[in-house]
Amino acid sequence: MLKIVHYINQFFANVGGEEMAHIPAEVREGVVGPGLAFQQAFKGEAEIVATIVCGDSYFNENMDEAKSTVIKMVKEYQPDLFIAGPAFNAGRYGVACGTIAQAVKDELNIPVLTGMYAENPGADMFKNTIYIVSTKNSAAGMRDAVKKMAPLALKLAKGEKIGASAEEGYMPNGKRVNFFEKDRGSKRAVKMLLAKLADKEFETELPMPDFDRVAPNPAVKDITKAKIALVTSGGIVPKGNPDHIESSNASKYGKYDIDGVMDLTEETYQTAHGGYDPVYANLDADRVLPVDVLREFEKEGKIGSLHRYYYSTVGNGTAVKNAKGFAAEYAKELKADGVDAVILTST
Amino acid sequence: MKLELGYIFIKDIQFSDVSKVEDGTLYVNKEEVKALILEDEHFKKAEVELAKPGESVRIMPVKDVIEPRVKVEGPGGIFPGMISKVETVGSGKTNVLKGAAVLTTGKIVGFQEGIIDMTGPGADYTPFSKLCNLVLVCEPIDGLKQHEHEKALRFAGYKVASYLGGLAKKLTPDQVEVFETPTLTEGLKMYPGLPRVAYVCMLQSQGLLHDTYVYGIDAKQTLTTFIYPTETMDGAIVSGNCVSACDKNTTYHHLNNPVIADLFAEHGKTLNFVGVIISNENVYLADKERSSNWSAKLAEFLGVDGVVVSEEGFGNPDTDLIMNCKKIESKGIKTVLITDEYAGRDGTSQSLADADALANAVVSGGNANEVIELPPMEKIIGHVEVADIIAGGFDGSLHKDGSITAELQVITGATNEMGFNELSAR
Numbered sequence: 001m002l003k004i005v006h007y008i009n010q011f012f013a014n015v016g017g018e019e020m021a022h023i024p025a026e027v028r029e030g031v032v033g034p035g036l037a038f039q040q041a042f043k044g045e046a047e048i049v050a051t052i053v054c055g056d057s058y059f060n061e062n063m064d065e066a067k068s069t070v071i072k073m074v075k076e077y078q079p080d081l082f083i084a085g086p087a088f089n090a091g092r093y094g095v096a097c098g099t100i101a102q103a104v105k106d107e108l109n110i111p112v113l114t115g116m117y118a119e120n121p122g123a124d125m126f127k128n129t130i131y132i133v134s135t136k137n138s139a140a141g142m143r144d145a146v147k148k149m150a151p152l153a154l155k156l157a158k159g160e161k162i163g164a165s166a167e168e169g170y171m172p173n174g175k176r177v178n179f180f181e182k183d184r185g186s187k188r189a190v191k192m193l194l195a196k197l198a199d200k201e202f203e204t205e206l207p208m209p210d211f212d213r214v215a216p217n218p219a220v221k222d223i224t225k226a227k228i229a230l231v232t233s234g235g236i237v238p239k240g241n242p243d244h245i246e247s248s249n250a251s252k253y254g255k256y257d258i259d260g261v262m263d264l265t266e267e268t269y270q271t272a273h274g275g276y277d278p279v280y281a282n283l284d285a286d287r288v289l290p291v292d293v294l295r296e297f298e299k300e301g302k303i304g305s306l307h308r309y310y311y312s313t314v315g316n317g318t319a320v321k322n323a324k325g326f327a328a329e330y331a332k333e334l335k336a337d338g339v340d341a342v343i344l345t346s347t
Numbered sequence: 348m349k350l351e352l353g354y355i356f357i358k359d360i361q362f363s364d365v366s367k368v369e370d371g372t373l374y375v376n377k378e379e380v381k382a383l384i385l386e387d388e389h390f391k392k393a394e395v396e397l398a399k400p401g402e403s404v405r406i407m408p409v410k411d412v413i414e415p416r417v418k419v420e421g422p423g424g425i426f427p428g429m430i431s432k433v434e435t436v437g438s439g440k441t442n443v444l445k446g447a448a449v450l451t452t453g454k455i456v457g458f459q460e461g462i463i464d465m466t467g468p469g470a471d472y473t474p475f476s477k478l479c480n481l482v483l484v485c486e487p488i489d490g491l492k493q494h495e496h497e498k499a500l501r502f503a504g505y506k507v508a509s510y511l512g513g514l515a516k517k518l519t520p521d522q523v524e525v526f527e528t529p530t531l532t533e534g535l536k537m538y539p540g541l542p543r544v545a546y547v548c549m550l551q552s553q554g555l556l557h558d559t560y561v562y563g564i565d566a567k568q569t570l571t572t573f574i575y576p577t578e579t580m581d582g583a584i585v586s587g588n589c590v591s592a593c594d595k596n597t598t599y600h601h602l603n604n605p606v607i608a609d610l611f612a613e614h615g616k617t618l619n620f621v622g623v624i625i626s627n628e629n630v631y632l633a634d635k636e637r638s639s640n641w642s643a644k645l646a647e648f649l650g651v652d653g654v655v656v657s658e659e660g661f662g663n664p665d666t667d668l669i670m671n672c673k674k675i676e677s678k679g680i681k682t683v684l685i686t687d688e689y690a691g692r693d694g695t696s697q698s699l700a701d702a703d704a705l706a707n708a709v710v711s712g713g714n715a716n717e718v719i720e721l722p723p724m725e726k727i728i729g730h731v732e733v734a735d736i737i738a739g740g741f742d743g744s745l746h747k748d749g750s751i752t753a754e755l756q757v758i759t760g761a762t763n764e765m766g767f768n769e770l771s772a773r
Contacts (some may be wrong), residue, residue, distance in 0.1 A: 185766025
C-alpha cells in the first residue's frame with residue numbers, strides 16, 4: 001500500500017482557531033481531520049500514515065525552523081507522497097502548504113501535492129513548481145477538493161504520467177501538456193464563439209504570453225570603423241551541416257569561421273532550415289547571410305571589418321527559450337571579441 | 348449555393364483486374380493507376396501500395412492526402428483550375444468515396460514532409476490512419492528540379508484521386524448530406540435574430556511546399572476574397588504544402604473542412620453562417636498588412652458579428668493570425684482563433700511567435716514540439732532514412748530497430764489548425 005504523510009494547520013486538526021495558530025509542528029500517527037476524506041477516496045490504494053499539525057502563525061514566523069522540523073518528521077515515514085492542505089483561501093495556510101510542499105519535494109525528492117483557491121497568495125508563489133489543485137474559496141468546498149486531489153495524489157504516488165492541467169485539475173503551471181479533448185477543435189471554436197457572442201463566460205485554451213519587447217540600440221557612430229558580425233536564424237551552415245542543426249526546433253547553434261571566405265557558393269554552404277523554400281538559399285547562401293556584400297563593403301572601406309565568425313541556428317519552430325539561451329551565450333562572445341554591431345538575418 | 352454530398356462508405360481497399368466499388372470495397376487496377384502517373388514525363392517509375400487501418404505500416408515522407416470525389420450533377424468538375432476547367436463549383440451533386448484516400452510520397456526537399464503510421468501510438472495522432480489508403484510512390488527522372496518535382500507529384504495525386512472518384516459517379520450514395528448558403532440578403536431575411544458568423548480560412552503561401560492553390564491560382568498571388576463553403580467541398584482549394592506536416596492542411600482537410608462542417612451544423616439554429624473568407628500568409632510584411640486589412644474589410648462588409656479564424660502553420664504565419672485578429676476585433680467583430688503551439692519539448696516556452704491581448708479566445712491543437720516514440724513497423728512505404736532530418740526529427744531520431752523518437756510535428760495532420768482533431772494542450 002502507498003504511504004502518504006499529510007500536513008494540516010491547527011484549525012483543520014480541530015486544535016483551535018486563530019488563538020492556537022502559534023503551536024509548533026507536531027506529528028500524529030494516522031489520519032486527522034480532512035485526512036479521513038482522503039483516506040476514503042483512496043479506496044485502499046493508499047494510506048495516510050501520519051499527519052503533521054502546525055499552527056499557521058508558527059510556520060510563517062519561524063519558517064526555517066518549521067521547515068526543517070517538518071522535513072525531519074516526513075523523512076521518518078519515507079512516504080510515497082506528501083499532501084499539504086487543502087488551504088482554500090486561507091492566506092498564511094496556503095503559503096505554509098506551498099512552502100513546505102516545495103521543501104519536501106526539493107529536499108526529500110518525493111512527489112508532493114497541495115490544493116488552494118486560485119487567489120490564495122500561495123498559489124502564485126508555487127503553482128509553477130509544484131502541483132496545486134484549484135479549490136473553492138472556503139472549507140465548504142472540501143468534498144470537491146478531495147474529489148479532485150485524490151486521483152492526482154494516487155497518480156503522483158505511483159509515479160504515473162501526469163496529464164494536462166485541464167484533465168488533472170491542477171493549476172496551469174506554464175508547462176504545456178498535450179491531451180485529447182472530447183470534441184474536435186473546430187467544434188470547440190464554434191462553441192467558444194457562440195459564448196463570446198452571447199457575452200457568456202468562456203475560457204481560452206491558450207492565454208497570450210507576455211512578450212519582452214527589445215528597444216533598438218542607438219545607431220553605430222562610425223560604421224566605417226565598426227567591426228560587424230553576422231548572425232542568422234536562417235540556418236546557413238557549411239555544406240553537409242557538420243553540427244547536425246535540426247531543420248525545426250533547433251537544440252543548438254553553430255559558430256563558423258569565415259576567415260578568407262569571400263563568397264558563399266552552392267558547393268560550400270547550404271541551409272539546414274526546414275521552414276522555407278530552400279532552393280534559392282542553397283543556390284546562393286549569401287541571400288540569407290550576406291558575406292559577399294560585406295566583403296565588398298570591407299574592401300571599399302564602407303565598414304571597418306567583418307567579424308571572423310558567424311553564428312547560425314534554425315529559427316523554424318524553435319522554442320523561444322532555446323533561442324534566448326543561444327543568444328545569451330554568443331552575445332557574450334561577440335562582446336568579448338570586440339564586435340561593434342551585428343546584422344541579424346531571419347527568413 | 349446548394350450542394351448535395353453523397354457518401355459511399357469504403358471499408359476496404361484491394362487490388363484487382365478491374366477498378367470498381369462494390370459492397371464497400373474499393374478495387375483498384377494497379378497498372379491503370381501506374382499508367383496514369385507515368386503519363387507525366389517527369390516520372391521514370393511509379394509504385395502503388397495499399398495501407399489500411401491497423402496494419403503495421405509506416406508511410407513517409409507523405410506529401411498530400413486526397414479524398415476521391417466526383418461531380419454527379421451541376422457545373423464543373425473536382426479540382427477546378429487544376430485538372431478540371433475553372434468553372435465555379437459547389438452546387439449540384441457530388442459523390443464521395445468516404446473512408447478512402449490517395450497519398451502521395453517521394454523525396455522532395457527531404458526534410459519537410461510527414462509520417463503516417465497505420466497502427467500504434469502514432470496512428471492516434473493522424474486522422475489518415477483510419478482510412479483505406481492508396482499510396483503513390485513516384486520516382487522522378489534524374490535532375491528534376493524541386494519545384495517541377497513538387498508540381499508533378501501534386502498533379503499525380505489529383506489525377507489518381509479523380510480517377511478513383513470517377514468510379515463513384517453512377518453509384519447510389521449510402522448517405523446524403525445537403526449544405527446550402529443563401530445569398531447575403533436572403534440570409535438576413537431568413538435568420539433575422541441569429542448572430543452572423545463568417546469563417547476566415549488562412550492559407551499557407553510561403554513558397555515551395557508551402558503553397559496553396561485556389562481554382563488553380565497560387566494563393567500567394569491572390570487578394571483576400573470570399574468563397575462559398577460548398578466550393579471547398581468540390582476541391583476549389585488544394586494543398587501544395589506539407590512542411591512541418593503536423594499543422595499543414597492537406598487537400599483532404601480542405602475537402603472536409605471541419606470548421607465549415609461545424610458552422611453548418613449550427614447554421615439556422617444558433618447562428619447564421621454567412622460564408623468563408625480566404626486569406627493568404629505571404630512572407631512579406633506589406634503582403635501581410637494588405638491581406639489582413641482585406642480580411643477585416645470583408646468581415647465588416649459582410650456585416651458579421653463574429654468569425655472563426657484558422658491559421659495554417661506557425662512562426663511567420665502567427666503574425667498574420669494576430670493581424671487578422673486585431674484588425675477584425677477593432678471593427679467590433681468578435682474572433683475565435685484556432686492555432687497550435689511550439690512550446691518546446693518540455694512545454695515551458697511561449698507557444699506563439701506573436702501575441703495580442705485581443706486574442707482572448709483561442710483553441711489549441713496541441714504542442715507540436717512534444718516528443719513521441721514511434722515503434723518499428725513491419726512495412727515502410729517511402730524512405731525511412733529521412734527521419735533524422737525531417738522537420739521534427741533530430742540527430743538520432745531513427746533507431747537501429749526502425750523505431751523513431753521525434754517531435755509530434757513529424758506526423759501528418761497531428762496538430763491541425765482547422766481543428767480537425769481532438770488533440771489540445773493546456
